[in-house]
Amino acid sequence: MGITSSYVHPQLQHLVAKMTLFDTFLFYVIHFVDKFGAWHRLPVLIGLFYMGIRRHLHQRYNLMEVGSGSKSGSATGRTYDTKEFCYRTADGKCNHPNNHVIGSRGTFFGRNMLPFSSNYGLMDPHPSVVATKLLARKKFIDTGEQFNMIATSWIQFMIHDWIDHLEDTQQVNQFILPLNLTLYSTSQAPIYDKTNQGSEICAELRAPHEIASACPLKSFKFFKTKRISTGEPDMKDGSVIYGNNEEGMRGVRAFKEGKLRIGGDGLLEHDEKWIPISGDVRNCWAGFSLLQALFVREHNAVCDTLKEHYPDLDDEKLYRYARLVTSAVIAKIHTIDWTVELLKTDTLLAGMRVNWYGLLGKRFKDLFGHICGPVLSGLVGLRKPNDHGVPYSLTEEFSSVYKMHSLLPDKVILRDITNSTNPNYECPPVSQE
Numbered sequence: 001m002g003i004t005s006s007y008v009h010p011q012l013q014h015l016v017a018k019m020t021l022f023d024t025f026l027f028y029v030i031h032f033v034d035k036f037g038a039w040h041r042l043p044v045l046i047g048l049f050y051m052g053i054r055r056h057l058h059q060r061y062n063l064m065e066v067g068s069g070s071k072s073g074s075a076t077g078r079t080y081d082t083k084e085f086c087y088r089t090a091d092g093k094c095n096h097p098n099n100h101v102i103g104s105r106g107t108f109f110g111r112n113m114l115p116f117s118s119n120y121g122l123m124d125p126h127p128s129v130v131a132t133k134l135l136a137r138k139k140f141i142d143t144g145e146q147f148n149m150i151a152t153s154w155i156q157f158m159i160h161d162w163i164d165h166l167e168d169t170q171q172v173n174q175f176i177l178p179l180n181l182t183l184y185s186t187s188q189a190p191i192y193d194k195t196n197q198g199s200e201i202c203a204e205l206r207a208p209h210e211i212a213s214a215c216p217l218k219s220f221k222f223f224k225t226k227r228i229s230t231g232e233p234d235m236k237d238g239s240v241i242y243g244n245n246e247e248g249m250r251g252v253r254a255f256k257e258g259k260l261r262i263g264g265d266g267l268l269e270h271d272e273k274w275i276p277i278s279g280d281v282r283n284c285w286a287g288f289s290l291l292q293a294l295f296v297r298e299h300n301a302v303c304d305t306l307k308e309h310y311p312d313l314d315d316e317k318l319y320r321y322a323r324l325v326t327s328a329v330i331a332k333i334h335t336i337d338w339t340v341e342l343l344k345t346d347t348l349l350a351g352m353r354v355n356w357y358g359l360l361g362k363r364f365k366d367l368f369g370h371i372c373g374p375v376l377s378g379l380v381g382l383r384k385p386n387d388h389g390v391p392y393s394l395t396e397e398f399s400s401v402y403k404m405h406s407l408l409p410d411k412v413i414l415r416d417i418t419n420s421t422n423p424n425y426e427c428p429p430v431s432q433e
């Protein structure tokens, strides 16, 4: 503990104190490399080794289950007939072979670190001071060919699939105009509600006087996160196009040949309030809806191919198989295309491919299948899930770092490519509320 206290951050000291001698040594190796902030510039093999050690320590010391004793915790799960439920269910249940609730709608986010209470209040410093002084983008730097708006839309599309802190509201559909970051429904009525047993359920942050002129939003209203013991999230898979409950799921289905609803123009259909008919409409805008439409069409194309090869499959079976295939395609794009574009280094490229195909590589896996365990054959296709001692969940820390709103530019230009007289026709900007 002597060395620990002088070199290690106070919040990590209790973890280091628990480590075996060998892991303590590994921890200091990582700590040393991090001091130089240059792991991504190491030769690829050493970089992979660095990431392997990090993952080992993370899995052993930084995965914490939340809500194990609660009514929606993993302890309420049971085994089930995996042959019967070999498809994606509406609420994500029956996704883990030994426990039907793990990873499903309404289970808890895990944690990587214990919650830490500071002596400062939640409003000190005020969030809008942090936003303007620390986070505000002073200058937009174009990343050139590395990352574009489709990549930004992609991660929002994924995030809505993976996580959702349940809000304390009865509000079903939130629809937000492009980059108009005020919380209004399409009817332009504020979407907050003061009728929750007499208490106000919507929180409001107002910019303090000193920075009000620097903050484009004078006030920001948002729903409080629903409190259920320690919190209640959603965990899903493909639900961003398929819906995350039975009703949502039925709403997007065509009930013909397994297909999903899509407009004649290849874009999402809309209801009478111009809300897209889709599995998830929260905070949607052109980029987000475009990807949803694309993957609805992908799903429908998979249905066509399946139907061609298996003409006897009925609507339900075609839907289930096509959903499995499309969800896997989305996961693959995210792992070996999107992430390597975001963190564009050779080490990351190698790391993500090892995650998917294993050290023996794609060709070996294509030829022989997953025969050698996670390191050699990759994490995809394991016979049993490897949860590292805690039920699978994404974590609160994960949801915090994925708030990548700064990927969005301040202005998005939508062009009408159908206007042949003026190919550069620019839609008028959406007015700011």
Ligand code: HEM
Binding pocket: 152, 153, 155, 156, 159, 163, 164, 165, 166, 176, 178, 179, 180, 181, 222, 283, 284, 285, 399, 400, 402, 403, 404, 405, 407, 408
């Ligand atoms: C026009 C585009 C977008 C709008 C209008 C929008 C709006 C919002 C709002 C109002 C919230 C809830 C308030 C909050 O928790 O901060 C939120 C949450 C969030 N957003 Fe966005 N967002 C957009 C794009 C993105 C993008 C590109 C990402 C990229 C990863 C992203 C990631 C997240 C995450 C991770 C959360 C927290 C979700 C949760 O914990 O339940 N958003 N967004």
